[in-house]
Amino acid sequence: MILVDEGIASGAVLFSALQWLRAEGAGHRIVALPVSPQEKLSRINELSEENVVLHAVPSFHSVECYYRRYDPISDEVARAILKSLNERKLAA
DSSP states (O other): OEEEOSOOSSOHHHHHHHHHHHHTTOOSOEEEEEEEEGGGHHHHHHHOSEEEEEEEESSOOOGGGGOSOOOOOOHHHHHHHHHHHHHHHHHO
16 A cells, blocks of 8 residues: 655644554555655654655655645546546556
């Protein structure tokens, strides 16, 4: 199981998801993050078997600070993007 997030600040949602997956018997849990507070790495390590964190930042302010653009998208747009990617995959 691979959990991907655009970055974490408090980590509450990611940690809850990892705990739930563990309780449900999910096997190998991998976390992929572009950015995370350095202080959260030990908790990520406790709750996952592997992790890829591109930038572990010692002085973290907010996820948005690490993106050129951090515009929200609607659920409909996200669904359309995922559908398009899935259709391309099936066509290949």
